[in-house]
Amino acid sequence: MFNFIFSLLSFSANITYFPSLDNFNNYLSYYNKNYNESEYWYRYTIYEKNMDYINRKNTILTSYQLGENNFTDMTNIEFNNIYLNHKININQSIISNYNLSNNSIPDSIDWRANGLVTNIKDQGQCGSCWAFSAVGTLEGQMAKNTSKLVSLSEQNLVDCAGNYSCDGCEGGWPDKALHYIKDNGIDTEVSYPYKAIDDECNFNTSNIGANVSDVILLPTGNMTTLYNALGHIGPISVALDAEGDFQMYKSGIFNSTQCSNELLNHAVLAVGYGKTLTGKKYLIIKNSWGTSWGMDGYIYFSSDINNMCGIAQHCSYPIV
Numbered sequence: 001m002f003n004f005i006f007s008l009l010s011f012s013a014n015i016t017y018f019p020s021l022d023n024f025n026n027y028l029s030y031y032n033k034n035y036n037e038s039e040y041w042y043r044y045t046i047y048e049k050n051m052d053y054i055n056r057k058n059t060i061l062t063s064y065q066l067g068e069n070n071f072t073d074m075t076n077i078e079f080n081n082i083y084l085n086h087k088i089n090i091n092q093s094i095i096s097n098y099n100l101s102n103n104s105i106p107d108s109i110d111w112r113a114n115g116l117v118t119n120i121k122d123q124g125q126c127g128s129c130w131a132f133s134a135v136g137t138l139e140g141q142m143a144k145n146t147s148k149l150v151s152l153s154e155q156n157l158v159d160c161a162g163n164y165s166c167d168g169c170e171g172g173w174p175d176k177a178l179h180y181i182k183d184n185g186i187d188t189e190v191s192y193p194y195k196a197i198d199d200e201c202n203f204n205t206s207n208i209g210a211n212v213s214d215v216i217l218l219p220t221g222n223m224t225t226l227y228n229a230l231g232h233i234g235p236i237s238v239a240l241d242a243e244g245d246f247q248m249y250k251s252g253i254f255n256s257t258q259c260s261n262e263l264l265n266h267a268v269l270a271v272g273y274g275k276t277l278t279g280k281k282y283l284i285i286k287n288s289w290g291t292s293w294g295m296d297g298y299i300y301f302s303s304d305i306n307n308m309c310g311i312a313q314h315c316s317y318p319i320v
Contacts, residue, residue: 024043024047031070043073046074047073051072054066054068063302064249064255066248066249067248068248068250076247080265083129083266084127084265094217095217096220097214097216100228105227105230109231114144115143116140116234117269118136120298123196127169128154131166132288133238133267133269133288134237135152135157135186136235136269137178140235140317142210150188151189151190153187153194155199156186156187157177157181157186158198159202161177169198173267174237175316181318182211182213185203186208186211187204187207188209213319213320215316216316216317216318218315220312222312223303225312226238226270226311226312229317230272235269235270238315239314240264241263241266241309246266249299250295253300255308256305259308261308261309261310262310263310264314268288271284281302282301283303285299
């Protein structure tokens with residue numbers, strides 16, 4: 001609507017033309033965004049600042065690059081308030097019940113190639129990353145056990161796991177969500193589709209798509225154990241501190257010394273690991289921000305920095 005209004009106003013002598021307005025209009029069209037006049041100019045200002053930051057930062061980055069995505073017209077504070085959990089200091093006394101395997105792990109592994117990972121999903125403007133992380137690790141274990149990959153219901157957890165220290169779109173933790181599933185089961189995505197809002201619990205035990213018999217927690221901050229679990233078990237739920245550049249990450253191996261390894265605000269899914277030809281180690285991380293973010297929804301996450309951004313701080317998976 002406003003794009004049409006602006007095309008008429010642009011002929012006025014009182015309107016100053018900014019070359020990057022074409023880029024912004026193309027951006028709005030590509031991501032199907034529509035704003036009224038005041039919101040348009042507000043978002044344009046943010047977009048310009050973010051693009052300036054992206055272009056300047058990319059000139060000094062060596063292992064990863066930033067780029068335009070669905071969040072480029074959002075401030076970092078606004079983005080964090082909508083898409084991330086409030087930072088929570090993870091209890092260092094977490095008791096692990098993981099049995100470390102003495103068998104060697106592969107040099108690299110990508111559980112996507114083994115049919116254990118569903119397509120990239122989008123949590124929308126709802127802080128439900130915890131539900132997507134929990135569902136992702138459970139989908140992997142179900143597929144490993146049954147040879148059938150079924151998309152499970154994040155909305156089921158958003159609506160129903162309130163008594164398990166989870167608060168719908170306001171945040172939660174994957175291991176707590178897995179405990180909910182252990183006690184109740186979980187529906188499939190088909191019969192309980194995602195809405196990206198807090199809604200009433202409509203879980204029906206006749207539609208159970210998966211169950212959990214136990215929830216396994218890995219030792220806090222132990223990268224060796226995380227690699228061990230990834231190599232032997234399958235996709236693992238992990239949490240991290242998604243510091244500033246996460247919002248506009250585009251490609252390459254992300255690394256940071258600015259993020260915290262104890263104050264975590266985002267839950268994701270580790271689906272593999274590998275090493276570049278030059279010896280740089282990385283984890284393959286599935287996010288829940290749609291395919292326009294990162295490398296088709298994924299981030300390659302450096303593991304050369306021990307426990308970077310707290311990636312090994314809070315890891316879990318289910319036994320089915």
